[in-house]
Amino acid sequence: YLTALEARHYVERSPDGANYQLGLAFRAHDRRGVxxxxxxxxxxxxxxxxxxxxxxxxxxxxxxxxxxxLVAESPYMMRLAARVGERGLVHSTALGKAMCAELPSDKVRSILKIHGMPARTEATITDPEAYLEELERVRAQGWAVDDEENQVAGRCLAVVIPSLDFPAAVSVSAPIDRMPSEQVPVVAKQLQRAAQTIARKLSA
Known part of the structure; x- marks a missing residue:
């Protein structure tokens, strides 16, 4: 029963993974904010x-x-696209990295313990200390990158949306051959501008 309720966001695991607490579907303030x-x-x-x-x-x-x-899909036939409502792991996704980079290290460790750090691909970071080092890089450069860590031949960039009461981020996903490494800073800057625009509209 708890598994079914968790899938529908009525409950979620506590940070230590030992208990359950009310999920997003019951937290009216958070739900309205989302x-x-x-x-x-x-x-x-x-x-x-x-x-x-x-x-x-x-x-x-x-x-x-x-x-x-929210998922705005690429017009290309070959594309990377999650579904609205789909839930992903924080350690293998750029969205997860971008949001975890805003959290204290002890909170990140607690989150990682709940589901572990399974290898989605050979490139997935599966060690907590290596992941915390990755988050330092995210903070230093201002964006997160998933380089074939969640899906083979896929690259995803993400930046956090500033000034919110809850962690949120925006990302761009593409086959790696359409987003070469030299394009990453250019795309990241466009993502940052979009995140700042969203934050400004919310505060207006």
Missing amino acids: ELLTETAEPVLTALRDRLTETVNLGVLDGSRVIHT
């Missing part, structure tokens, strides 16, 4: 998708998982 964020972000991220012609995502941290609340 709904407003998604509504505000949609035109910004749709425009970004149209400029980049790659899939653009909005995600929030729901307990110990990343949940996609």
Whole structure:
């Protein structure tokens, strides 16, 4: 029963993984905030998708998982695209890294203990200390990168949305051959501008 309730966001695991607590579906304040964020972000991220012609995502941290609340899919037949409502692991996704980089290290360790750090690909970071070092790099450069860590031949960049009451981030996902490493800083800057625009609209 708890597994079914967790899948529908009525409960979530506590940070230590030993107990359950009310999930996003019951937290009216958080739910309204996520709904407003998604509504505000949609035109910004749709425009970004149209400029980049790659899939653009909005995600929030729901307990110990990343949940996609908005997905603007690439027009290409070959594309990377999650589904709205899909939940991902924090350690193998750029969205997860971007949001975890905003959290204290002890909170990140607690989150990692809940589901472990399974290897999604050969490139997945599976050691907590290596992951914390990765988060230091995210903080230093201002964006997170998933280089074939969640899906083979896929690359994803993410930046956190500033000034929110809950962790949220935006990302761009693409086959790695359409997003070469030299393009990463250029795309990241566009993501940062989009995140700042969303934050400004929310505070207006």
